[in-house]
Amino acid sequence: MAEESTLGQPPRNRLPTLSEVLHRYTLSPVDLYSFYIYMRDQQRSVDYLDFWLDVSQHMSLCRHYVRELRRSVLVATPELEKSGSKRSSAALENIGDIPLVEAGPSGFRTGNVDTTEKDADQRLSAFLRSEGHTSQASPQGSMDSARKVPSNERPPRPSFMNSSPDTKNDSNSPSHTVARSDIRRSAEKILYTYLLQNSEREIILPEDMASSITEMVESDGRDDPEVFDVAKDYVFQAMERDAFPGFLRAKALENLVPPSIVARLTLALTCFGGGFWAAFFVILTDAPRNIRCWVILPFAIASYFLASYQYKIDPVMALAGFSECTFMNWLLIREPYVQLLLTKRATAALLISVLLTAALSILFILVPGKMI
Incomplete structure (x- = not known):
């Protein structure tokens, strides 16, 4: 009996798409773990994949934060009323339920990720922008966390050891309480790690795109997921065009490195x-x-x-x-x-x-x- 793929889906009679691989809907040797090893050892561009995954993790962090905030509003604690947070409460009610699933490319929501989730993500970003950040993370601390490690010596991300997309065990879904400062720190870490010129793991993006993101994070104080949407889609398309066909050939038609x-x-x-x-x-x-x-x-x-x-x-x-x-x-x-x-x-x-x-x-x- 053929083994079913993840999420109880029937086996595909075709090769997977990049979106399916990134969402952990595939099994070895075309799973996310194998794609990470291929990008690290053969394509020599694992920083692009790490950027995409970190932005997805940032989205999951934001979802988790809003879900916790919304849950605290639903239980109607007196402290929220006293602090004059009725406006935030109404905004949270308008967001609706936020699914804790791994965020995909913002412009490529197909299959299991429908337009309802896209609308929820847009409302989430709008709420985070209206709420504003309450604390500033230290830029130096974010930059110190991105010390240079040669890509060929970089171990696979721990989350790859569990290819199941079950959100309860997903490393992208924090099990601890998320503060707004965590979201700000996450956005700054992405900026200082991948996007600033001469950063330790700088990825090549159009100059206007990188400048726009830098301005939104540093000058406008934004940390909502939509800040990175354009760059995330750009990186997704670059991997889909330049790296993914070689990965499928190397893993689906060959079994040697x-x-x-x-x-x-x-x-x-x-x-x-x-x-x-x-x-x-x-x-x-x-x-x-x-x-x-x-x-x-x-x-x-x-x-x-x-x-x-x-x-x-x-x-x-x-x-x-x-x-x-x-x-x-x-x-x-x-x-x-x-x-x-x-x-x-x-x-x-x-x-x-x-x-x-x-x-x-x-x-x-x-x-x-x-x-x-």
Whole structure:
């Protein structure tokens, strides 16, 4: 029985979209964890993905804050009435219920994220703007939290270890009480980490876009999620255009990482060299055919690794249901459609290696020998 994907959805008969991967609706090897490793090790642009995830986490932080505030209003505490917060209470009532789900790209709300959620997010941002921030976080403290770490040494984000989008366990949904200063600090951290010129993990955005965000956060004092919407959509489209097709090719049609591919080519050439040397040796020494049959071994290994290099797939591991995440680190293939694609390609690679082995072995076993 085919394993169902996350959220109880039936298995897809297609490759996933970037939005589905970012929302953790996919399974390995096309899940968010694998995409993060690909962006870090092969694309060398993990800062863009981290920016997108941090902005999504900022949105979740805002949702959590407003939900807590709205809950305190609904229980009608006397302190709220005494503090003259009737206007805020009415504004909170107009927001409606805020779903605690991971925020997606603001301009690409399809499927499980409908226009109702988009409207709720807009009302949330409007409420945060009208409420204003009550405390200022230290810019220096935000910048100190973004110390430079080489992207290839950066470990995966802890939230990736749990691919389930269950909001109760989602690291983007804080389990503690959220203060308004936390939202301000989160917005400043995103600004000082990714958007300011010469920041530690600066991402390349259009100059007017980065300047506009900087002005809204620093000059206007805004920290609502809509501040980062344009940049978030820009980064989403850049990843979808430049990185995601390569990721799908590397994980849905291949199951090896570049170091393993190069290693297989090296092994194939080495084994071919040894196989041809052994084959010519047994021919020129007129060895009997039962001795010549041993040339099958180096030719079989060489043909297997050559086909593995050509298809960028390890046929045996693919048929066993494993995909390489990092060098010699294998993950179980849990996405049914990807398993189907890899099984077809693994079968073709295995067939080619068998035919090549048979052709070379028969040639050197049956050719007449000559004693020198």
